[in-house]
Amino acid sequence: MRLQGKIGVVTGGGRGIGEAIALALAAEGCSVAVAGRTQAQLEKVSAQIQKLGRESLPVVCDICDPGSVAALFRAVHDRWGRLDILVNAAGESHSDLLARLSFETWQRMLAVNLTGTFLCSQEALRLMLPRKSGRIINIGSTAAKIGFRYAGAYAAAKHGVLGLTRSMALETATSGITVNAVCPGWVDTEMVGKAVQTISSKTKMTAEQARDMLAADSPQKRIFAPEEIAFATVWLACDESRGITGQAIDVSGGQVMS
Ligand SMILES: NC(=O)c1ccc[n+]([C@@H]2O[C@H](COP(=O)([O-])OP(=O)(O)OC[C@H]3O[C@@H](n4cnc5c(N)ncnc54)[C@H](OP(=O)(O)O)[C@@H]3O)[C@@H](O)[C@H]2O)c1
Incomplete structure (x- = not known):
């Protein structure tokens, strides 16, 4: 097992891509805290992780709320005393033309897809930097690299996630921490x-x-299947991937080639 004894947090871990990632990390030996707003989903995934023989913590958290995010990472620190892997998988999309998008929806898209990723990553760094070790993996999108009609706010936020990923990768490059993104097509x-x-x-x-x-x-x-995104994420989380940072790995069947 490649992640034996590691401690991970997966936001959006209660369903979809985040659920597949949480289970894939656990299958490689990682204990996982799963975070999101829907308790029942988190508890279901947590139980599946425990069935795999790993520890798990379901934490209700709204990643748009700095207090809620701080409480998540405090809970992880209280339980395990450290953090090795953060996967920012929580996100939301919205379909509308930019010309008629409401200001509230614009703000919500930025808050959940970009600000939430920043808040969680900053809290994670506070645990990772003193230990000079860690992996942050942001679930971007092909919409992080190309424009999409009817998904302009989502695309703007996901492009921002890549800027955050690359900048944080530079700032942590000599600290034993890598920061990367996985950019799926439709999943x-x-x-x-x-x-x-x-x-x-x-x-x-x-x-x-x-x-x-x-x-x-x-x-x-x-x-694509959620498990395909999970596989790329596990690969980036491995010790052997320590030379890979600031990258945005597409899992899109060649939709974007950069
Ligand atoms: N599916 C696709 O085609 C696709 C393609 C490219 C990228 N992605 C990205 O992949 C990630 C996962 O998406 P998915 O397809 O698995 O979608 P999903 O099934 O809708 O899951 C989204 C997850 O994010 C959580 N979430 C949403 N808002 C949150 C908030 N404010 N605080 C905490 N958690 C929140 C949800 O939990 P709660 O609602 O319980 O909070 C849920 O667990 C997202 O970042 C998405 O942008 C998806």
Whole structure:
């Protein structure tokens, strides 16, 4: 096992990509705190992690709230006394044209996708820097690298996540810490379910046609499995990946090639 004895935090760990990442870290020997706003989902994932023989802590946390984020990392420190891996997987998308986007939605997109990632990463650094060791992995998106019609605020926030990733990677480069992003194409989670619903409610497409349209964004013509994102994340979390920092690894079937 590659992450035996490590301690990890996964935000958005209660479902979707975050859930797959939490389980994949645990399968490699890592104890994992899962954080999000929905207690029942966190408890379900936590129980699955314990079934794998690892320790787990479900922590209700709103990553947009600095006090709530501080409490999450305090709980992790109280339980294990250290932190090795932070995965920022919590996020939310919204579909609308920028020309008619409300100010509130713009702010919410920045808060949950960018500010939340900053707040969690800053708290993680406070635990990692004194030990000169750590991994921060931000779940970006292909929307971190290219523009998307109807997802402008989300794309702006995710582009910001890459700026944060690269800057934090430079600031921690001699501190034994790496900071990277994993940038998925469309992944089969509630987020895609919501996108399919929106497309079919606003066009004459069936749900199946809407899914095919999303899949067509990738040269591989498919929607990805959460486990594929989890695999790239585990790889970046390994000790052997210590030379990789400031990178944004695409898992998109070649949708973006940089
Ligand atoms: N699915 C895709 O196609 C796709 C593609 C590229 C990138 N991504 C990125 O992958 C990440 C995971 O998305 P997903 O597809 O797994 O979506 P999802 O199934 O909707 O999960 C989103 C997760 O984020 C948590 N979350 C949302 N707002 C939060 C907040 N304010 N505080 C704490 N947790 C919060 C949710 O938990 P609660 O609601 O319980 O808080 C949930 O666990 C996101 O960053 C997303 O942008 C997804």
